[in-house]
Each structure stands twice: as structure tokens, then as C-alpha cells.
Amino acid sequence: MANSIFLGKFWGWYLIIFFVILTFNPKRIKQIFNDLKDEKFLILSSFMAIIIGLINILLHNIWEPNWKLIITLIGWSSLFIGLALFILPKQTVTWLEVTNVKFVQVLYTLLLFIGLFLLNIVYGIILI
Numbered sequence: 001m002a003n004s005i006f007l008g009k010f011w012g013w014y015l016i017i018f019f020v021i022l023t024f025n026p027k028r029i030k031q032i033f034n035d036l037k038d039e040k041f042l043i044l045s046s047f048m049a050i051i052i053g054l055i056n057i058l059l060h061n062i063w064e065p066n067w068k069l070i071i072t073l074i075g076w077s078s079l080f081i082g083l084a085l086f087i088l089p090k091q092t093v094t095w096l097e098v099t100n101v102k103f104v105q106v107l108y109t110l111l112l113f114i115g116l117f118l119l120n121i122v123y124g125i126i127l128i
Contacts, residue, residue, distance in 0.1 A: 003059045007071045008122040015115030022108050029104050036093045042085060049082025067121045070114060 022028055035041045056075025062068040084092040120126050 004062065004068050004071065005122050007056065007060050008067070008118045011071060011074055012115045012118035012122065015111045016119070019108050019112040019115065022105075026105070033097060036085075036096065039089075042089050042093070046082045046085035046089075049078050049085065051082075053077070053079025053082055067118065070118065 036045070053075050056071070057079060060068070060071050060075065062072055081092075
């Protein structure tokens with residue numbers, strides 16, 4: 001349970017901070033896509049995603065139908081994206097380039113709500 005609470009706080013705050021940064025500086029989205037064309041950045045990003053995903057999965061691989069599943073899915077998503085970027089970099093970057101800025105904005109708005117939900121659960125702000 002302690003791992004779930006810690007990772008709920010971590011991912012909740014991370015997703016909210018990510019949302020704020022991209023909201024006040026939307027040029028970062030295009031910059032990230034451009035940076036993925038740089039092989040050094042791509043390798044570093046893929047290693048970080050793999051490491052974060054593996055740590056998340058090793059500490060928290062809970063497949064219960066509740067809020068803990070969100071944390072598990074974030075870990076597995078991170079691992080798969082990192083592996084895709086490392087194993088198939090050109091195909092993955094091409095696939096990511098197809099997504100436009102508006103889709104990314106909708107996606108990170110959804111991530112904001114996931115972050116708020118996680119923080120609500122771990123801090124007990126609003127009892128559901």
C-alpha cells in the first residue's frame with residue numbers, strides 16, 4: 001500500500017506539472033517532437049522511459065479494478081514507449097509525428113484529470 005500511495009502522489013504531481021508546463025509553453029510540444037529526431041536525445045529518452053517503467057512495474061504491478069490499476073498502466077505504458085523508441089526509433093518517431101498538436105493538447109488535458117484523480121485518492125481531498 002505504501003508503494004501505491006507514493007506512486008499515486010508521484011504520478012499525480014508529475015502529470016499536473018507536465019500539464020502546467022505544456023499549457024504555458026505550448027512550443028515545448030513541437031520542440032519535443034523535433035528533439036526526437038536527434039539520435040542522442042532519442043536514446044536518452046528511451047532509456048529514461050524504460051527505467052521509469054521498469055521501476056514502476058517492479059514496485060507496483062497491481063491489476064485490481066481500482067485506482068491502483070492507473071499507476072500500473074502508466075508504468076507499462078512508459079516501458080512500452082521506451083522499448084518502441086529504442087527498438088524501432090524511426091517507425092515510432094514517424095508514428096508520433098502523425099499526431100498533431102491539438103491531439104496532444106487533448107491528451108495532456110486528459111492526463112491532468114488523471115493526475116487530479118490520483119491526488120484526490122491519495123490525499124483524500126474529496127471523499128468519493
